[in-house]
Amino acid sequence: MALIVQKFGGSSVRDYERIFHVANIIADTYRKGNDVVVVLSAQGDTTDELIKKAEEINPRPSRREMDMLLSTGEQISIALCAMAVEKLGLPVISLTGWQVNLKTNSDYGSAKIQKLAGERIRAELHRKNIVIVAGFQGINKFGDITTLGRGGSDTTAVALAAALRADLCQIYTDVEGVFTADPRTVPNARKLDEITFDEMLELASLGAQVLQNRSVELAKRYGVQMEVLSSMEPKRGTIVKEVTTGMEKTLISGVAKDDNVASVSLIGLEDVPGVAYKIFSVLAKNRINVDIILQSIGRESTKDITFTVAKKNLERATEILRGKQSVLMFNDMTTNENLSKVSIVGAGMINNPGIASQMFEALYSVGINIHMISTSEMKISVLIDKSEGDIALKAVHDKFFGTRSENL
Amino acid sequence: MALIVQKFGGSSVRDYERIFHVANIIADTYRKGNDVVVVLSAQGDTTDELIKKAEEINPRPSRREMDMLLSTGEQISIALCAMAVEKLGLPVISLTGWQVNLKTNSDYGSAKIQKLAGERIRAELHRKNIVIVAGFQGINKFGDITTLGRGGSDTTAVALAAALRADLCQIYTDVEGVFTADPRTVPNARKLDEITFDEMLELASLGAQVLQNRSVELAKRYGVQMEVLSSMEPKRGTIVKEVTTGMEKTLISGVAKDDNVASVSLIGLEDVPGVAYKIFSVLAKNRINVDIILQSIGRESTKDITFTVAKKNLERATEILRGKQSVLMFNDMTTNENLSKVSIVGAGMINNPGIASQMFEALYSVGINIHMISTSEMKISVLIDKSEGDIALKAVHDKFFGTRSENL
Numbered sequence: 001m002a003l004i005v006q007k008f009g010g011s012s013v014r015d016y017e018r019i020f021h022v023a024n025i026i027a028d029t030y031r032k033g034n035d036v037v038v039v040l041s042a043q044g045d046t047t048d049e050l051i052k053k054a055e056e057i058n059p060r061p062s063r064r065e066m067d068m069l070l071s072t073g074e075q076i077s078i079a080l081c082a083m084a085v086e087k088l089g090l091p092v093i094s095l096t097g098w099q100v101n102l103k104t105n106s107d108y109g110s111a112k113i114q115k116l117a118g119e120r121i122r123a124e125l126h127r128k129n130i131v132i133v134a135g136f137q138g139i140n141k142f143g144d145i146t147t148l149g150r151g152g153s154d155t156t157a158v159a160l161a162a163a164l165r166a167d168l169c170q171i172y173t174d175v176e177g178v179f180t181a182d183p184r185t186v187p188n189a190r191k192l193d194e195i196t197f198d199e200m201l202e203l204a205s206l207g208a209q210v211l212q213n214r215s216v217e218l219a220k221r222y223g224v225q226m227e228v229l230s231s232m233e234p235k236r237g238t239i240v241k242e243v244t245t246g247m248e249k250t251l252i253s254g255v256a257k258d259d260n261v262a263s264v265s266l267i268g269l270e271d272v273p274g275v276a277y278k279i280f281s282v283l284a285k286n287r288i289n290v291d292i293i294l295q296s297i298g299r300e301s302t303k304d305i306t307f308t309v310a311k312k313n314l315e316r317a318t319e320i321l322r323g324k325q326s327v328l329m330f331n332d333m334t335t336n337e338n339l340s341k342v343s344i345v346g347a348g349m350i351n352n353p354g355i356a357s358q359m360f361e362a363l364y365s366v367g368i369n370i371h372m373i374s375t376s377e378m379k380i381s382v383l384i385d386k387s388e389g390d391i392a393l394k395a396v397h398d399k400f401f402g403t404r405s406e407n408l
Numbered sequence: 409m410a411l412i413v414q415k416f417g418g419s420s421v422r423d424y425e426r427i428f429h430v431a432n433i434i435a436d437t438y439r440k441g442n443d444v445v446v447v448l449s450a451q452g453d454t455t456d457e458l459i460k461k462a463e464e465i466n467p468r469p470s471r472r473e474m475d476m477l478l479s480t481g482e483q484i485s486i487a488l489c490a491m492a493v494e495k496l497g498l499p500v501i502s503l504t505g506w507q508v509n510l511k512t513n514s515d516y517g518s519a520k521i522q523k524l525a526g527e528r529i530r531a532e533l534h535r536k537n538i539v540i541v542a543g544f545q546g547i548n549k550f551g552d553i554t555t556l557g558r559g560g561s562d563t564t565a566v567a568l569a570a571a572l573r574a575d576l577c578q579i580y581t582d583v584e585g586v587f588t589a590d591p592r593t594v595p596n597a598r599k600l601d602e603i604t605f606d607e608m609l610e611l612a613s614l615g616a617q618v619l620q621n622r623s624v625e626l627a628k629r630y631g632v633q634m635e636v637l638s639s640m641e642p643k644r645g646t647i648v649k650e651v652t653t654g655m656e657k658t659l660i661s662g663v664a665k666d667d668n669v670a671s672v673s674l675i676g677l678e679d680v681p682g683v684a685y686k687i688f689s690v691l692a693k694n695r696i697n698v699d700i701i702l703q704s705i706g707r708e709s710t711k712d713i714t715f716t717v718a719k720k721n722l723e724r725a726t727e728i729l730r731g732k733q734s735v736l737m738f739n740d741m742t743t744n745e746n747l748s749k750v751s752i753v754g755a756g757m758i759n760n761p762g763i764a765s766q767m768f769e770a771l772y773s774v775g776i777n778i779h780m781i782s783t784s785e786m787k788i789s790v791l792i793d794k795s796e797g798d799i800a801l802k803a804v805h806d807k808f809f810g811t812r813s814e815n816l
Contacts, residue, residue, distance in 0.1 A: 016464050050484070054491055056424050061491035068502050069487035072480035076458070079477035083462055083469040094476050098506070099551055120551070143507055143528070 002167035007039040007157035012231045013077050014044030023084035035125045039135040039157040042073025063108035067147045074134035092130040097137030104138035110149030118163040151212025158215045162222035169224050172231035177238030181255040181397040194244035199253040202345040202379045251348035252400045257393045258341040262314040265306040268331030288313045292374040340389030343381040362399035410575035415447040415565035420639045421485050422452030431492035443533045447543040447565040450481025471516035475555045482542035500538040505545030512546035518557030526571040559620025566623045570630035580639040585646030589663040589805040602652040607661040610753040610787045659756035663805045666749040670722040673714040676739030696721045700782040748797030751789040770807035776800050
């Protein structure tokens with residue numbers, strides 16, 4: 001008997017059939033003698049519809065009222081799902097964010113969890129109830145409803161698992177687990193049995209949209225064992241934990257591609273100390289995250305700096321920098337949106353210096369030109385032309401996970 | 409400067425245009441220097457749609473989960489309306505039932521208000537905020553969401569007005585006020601400037617669906633002055649209060665017709681003590697409300713008892729009585745659903761014995777046969793064939809409110 005937290009996303013509860021499908025998974029887990037805590041997102045497109053309704057009325061509503069509005073989406077999900085579990089004849093209770101007393105700061109729309117004691121949930125579990133909790137939402141010190149922003153329901157699930165010292169936090173998705181690459185692009189991608197938190201964090205930030213980083217970071221901090229698995233395929237998923245133990249542990253956990261990347265090059269910067277500091281502090285002040293940074297020597301004792309940002313931030317980044325051109329003193333600025341970032345991730349990489357060259361070899365073998373390279377302890381990323389992204393992903397994946405396993 | 413509570417129903421906030429219409433009424437009241445507390449129902453058909461969703465999943469969901477589900481309807485309304493008021497540039501905050509700490513018992517689906525202190529609302533008013541409160545909902549001692557059932561939002565508004573000692577509780581509806589009869593049936597019906605709580609209670613229970621009795625009872629108990637007025641026509645409505653002061657006070661306040669009535673006749677009951685007690689206690693035990701009761705002497709030292717119930721209770725009432733036929737010892741039972749109840753209401757009636765005969769005269773003048781008569785201190789009701797209901801209503805109304813005002 002264990003305490004299991006199960007999280008289901010919006011598409012898993014989008015209609016009558018899906019809700020009963022989820023209710024049956026919950027019921028199976030409960031009937032095996034487990035304590036079950038469930039976290040749900042809003043149904044299907046509910047959140048988008050509510051946002052549309054709000055924007056019709058006021059394109060710039062206060063974020064407090066937006067959270068008041070959006071939090072109804074999860075409340076509807078949990079009530080309907082509880083009714084489905086009731087229909088299956090099992091004891092169940094649904095609880096909102098404020099009812100489980102999930103305390104957050106007052107950053108409406110992207111609130112951070114501050115505290116979660118879990119008394120109410122524990123009391124309900126003690127009464128042998130299945131507990132269904134609204135994800136994505138909390139309550140601040142004023143007694144007002146907050147929402148956690150993107151990936152909020154995953155984060156709620158992990159926070160509950162941590163507070164309740166759950167044995168496992170299952171994140172149900174529409175994929176069967178974490179794969180060595182995106183199976184939609186790389187047909188022979190392989191499901192991993194296990195992956196470490198750190199590898200998962202690198203993979204997620206590299207565009208493998210399985211888990212939100214925020215939830216994995218929280219799981220790592222509190223030692224919550226996670227499992228990513230499919231709500232449609234009843235089989236074991238991928239376990240995410242601190243240290244993996246698999247016999248077949250490979251050096252590389254996965255290959256990821258991210259098209260949501262744009263580069264900015266500042267040409268002809270003065271070659272004096274403090275230039276990089278000035279550039280990146282002005283971007284940081286404006287909350288623009290920078291990923292890869294590359295500095296090279298330019299002509300006539302100047303230097304060039306190229307960096308990448310998320311595509312949506314490109315316009316704002318260039319505006320800000322152009323506004324500071326006289327201070328930063330660059331001659332020219334160029335941008336490139338036609339980029340893909342292809343990365344390999346693996347905790348074993350650090351002790352195996354040959355990995356990078358194998359990756360470059362794979363790209364060379366299919367004639368792909370590399371624009372930028374970035375390496376860290378556990379990943380290697382290259383920026384290439386977007387049109388070559390899929391070919392690159394397959395080539396790199398096949399190099400490490402293909403049938404020619406002698407490469408490993 | 410006054411403290412005004414304004415309540416708007418579901419049709420008043422059903423879409424974008426209506427919400428802004430309501431927001432403008434609120435803004436006008438606020439700009440005149442008043443403190444404004446607003447109570448809203450769920451938008452249009454939201455509640456019905458949520459009920460449909462629930463029934464699809466579970467035809468008999470627990471009432472707790474049903475309340476969890478339904479309470480989202482008002483929460484959406486208040487958030488959207490607050491955004492509209494923000495758009496008009498005024499300070500506003502929306503609050504749910506639990507946020508204003510509207511304490512109820514745990515009778516989910518038809519909870520009774522137990523306590524409402526109003527600290528949070530007072531604090532927001534002190535900050536010069538317009539406060540928009542979700543009607544229909546509260547919180548019980550377990551911290552669970554309850555709903556107040558039919559007419560819940562009116563009741564919320566009156567409860568808030570009582571707790572905050574508001575100067576006026578305005579109930580905005582789709583009619584301009586309380587009329588001497590339903591204007592849809594009686595074209596020359598007249599709007600009343602004032603009406604007493606007691607008259608309003610009688611009128612409401614007689615089928616004039618302007619205000620829910622529950623809210624009027626609460627207003628009477630706490631001395632909350634109400635105004636029934638139209639959200640579409642910007643003019644004075646009808647004031648509902650303890651004692652009316654109008655110069656033109658008439659003996660009769662209004663005429664009402666109720667088609668939601670069915671009669672049951674038990675024929676050939678034994679003429680011994682306790683028969684009526686047995687019949688009506690078994691109905692009361694089964695929570696079936698009985699309205700008019702008429703007892704007459706039958707043949708061969710038996711008696712007949714006829715009574716009326718709401719139409720929806722007819723089947724259950726007859727089932728229950730048939731099940732007890734051997735105990736109650738009646739020979740036969742007949743029912744009639746083709747009935748209308750036409751009533752006149754007026755606090756002045758008690759001192760004017762001629763009123764009843766004027767009503768009967770009006771019905772006689774159009775050739776209508778009366779099946780049953782019931783009188784009380786403040787009303788006279790007759791049961792007639794349903795097909796003659798509208799003619800009867802007009803005839804009685806014209807008698808008391810028609811151009812021939814010499815009848816008054």
